[in-house]
Amino acid sequence: MKQFFVLNQENLDLSKGEVLALTISKKCKLIDNLLILDNKEKLDRLAMTKSIYKLLFITTQKQLIKKIKSFDWQKEYKENFRIRLHHFTNLTEKDLAKYVYEKIKNPKVNLENPTTSYEFFFVKNKVIAGKLLYELNEDFKLRHPQYWPEHHPSGMKPRMSRCLINLTGIKKGKFYDAMCGAGGFLIEAGLMGFSVVGYDLDEIMVRRAEINIKHFGIKNFKVKKQDATKIKHKIKYLATDLPYGKSTRKLNRNEVYLAFLKNLKKILKGTAVIVFPDFSPYKKLIKEANLEINREFSVYIHHTLTRKIVVIKQ
Numbered sequence: 001m002k003q004f005f006v007l008n009q010e011n012l013d014l015s016k017g018e019v020l021a022l023t024i025s026k027k028c029k030l031i032d033n034l035l036i037l038d039n040k041e042k043l044d045r046l047a048m049t050k051s052i053y054k055l056l057f058i059t060t061q062k063q064l065i066k067k068i069k070s071f072d073w074q075k076e077y078k079e080n081f082r083i084r085l086h087h088f089t090n091l092t093e094k095d096l097a098k099y100v101y102e103k104i105k106n107p108k109v110n111l112e113n114p115t116t117s118y119e120f121f122f123v124k125n126k127v128i129a130g131k132l133l134y135e136l137n138e139d140f141k142l143r144h145p146q147y148w149p150e151h152h153p154s155g156m157k158p159r160m161s162r163c164l165i166n167l168t169g170i171k172k173g174k175f176y177d178a179m180c181g182a183g184g185f186l187i188e189a190g191l192m193g194f195s196v197v198g199y200d201l202d203e204i205m206v207r208r209a210e211i212n213i214k215h216f217g218i219k220n221f222k223v224k225k226q227d228a229t230k231i232k233h234k235i236k237y238l239a240t241d242l243p244y245g246k247s248t249r250k251l252n253r254n255e256v257y258l259a260f261l262k263n264l265k266k267i268l269k270g271t272a273v274i275v276f277p278d279f280s281p282y283k284k285l286i287k288e289a290n291l292e293i294n295r296e297f298s299v300y301i302h303h304t305l306t307r308k309i310v311v312i313k314q
């Protein structure tokens with residue numbers, strides 16, 4: 001089924017990457033912030049998508065009324081409907097509704113909570129018509145690090161954590177964070193239903209992660225003190241936010257990154273998503289470890305920090 005995803009505009013590249021990491025079809029078209037592609041799986045786990053539609057048609061503004069008059073609205077209709085317009089246009093919802101109304105047997109309108117929501121997006125001289133499949137309105141605010149019982153300044157915001165987990169492409173199996181800190185990735189992956197494993201060199205962080213994970217009612221987890229540069233077992237899905245606080249000295253930092261990457265080369269049998277600070281020579285280090293960058297995204301945090309999110313596959 002052709003669908004379109006209304007992407008979060010804050011970082012379009014990342015939003016698109018997240019969808020493509022979870023869909024089989026890699027053939028897609030991006031019009032403004034609408035990503036059109038073939039998909040039949042329910043993807044309500046996406047963090048950077050606002051809503052998902054079945055694509056009905058694409059036309060021009062000039063041809064719109066003609067297209068609406070000829071389209072089989074009955075085929076897509078269930079119980080009741082409403083029309084919604086997105087972006088600027090001089091047409092109103094009522095203008096379009098009257099034509100749709102004429103094409104449905106015993107039509108019922110429901111503006112508040114319709115079973116069928118026909119929506120029109122006016123973008124770049126085109127009109128993209130879709131039927132709403134579902135909206136993604138996960139409330140991430142309540143899981144912000146400031147509400148964790150053991151919160152820590154290094155904690156990543158839950159929406160971003162979830163996006164990075166999705167970039168690993170995990171659909172089932174174990175999710176790993178090799179440097180889990182206070183447990184941000186593990187909380188999100190655990191709430192998504194995966195069995196989660198976290199390692200950290202610092203015993204206090206291990207304890208913190210454990211308390212935080214339990215706080216969110218996650219049962220299927222393991223956290224333990226472990227040096228990430230010395231993990232021995234194979235890993236299929238991993239996301240790790242490398243330490244880059246001021247306390248981690250430059251020389252020491254690059255050594256830790258390289259040791260971690262060299263070990264990753266030995267143990268990775270799937271996809272790893274690694275977060276580097278932009279001021280690190282991450283490309284050089286990845287090459288030195290004999291690994292290859294599959295995808296790369298930039299996320300601006302503040303004027304001295306941009307995160308580099310690197311996807312590595314083996």
Ligand SMILES: C[S@@+](CC[C@H](N)C(=O)[O-])C[C@H]1O[C@@H](n2cnc3c(N)ncnc32)[C@H](O)[C@@H]1O
Pocket residue numbers: 154155156178179180181182183184185199200201202205226227228229240241242243244256
């Ligand atoms: C940036 S924090 C991770 C934050 C985490 N993503 C979160 O949202 O809470 C990095 C963590 O790496 C740990 N660390 C540093 N070197 C390590 C190593 N060699 N092995 C395992 N953990 C390490 C630090 O103790 C720190 O807790």
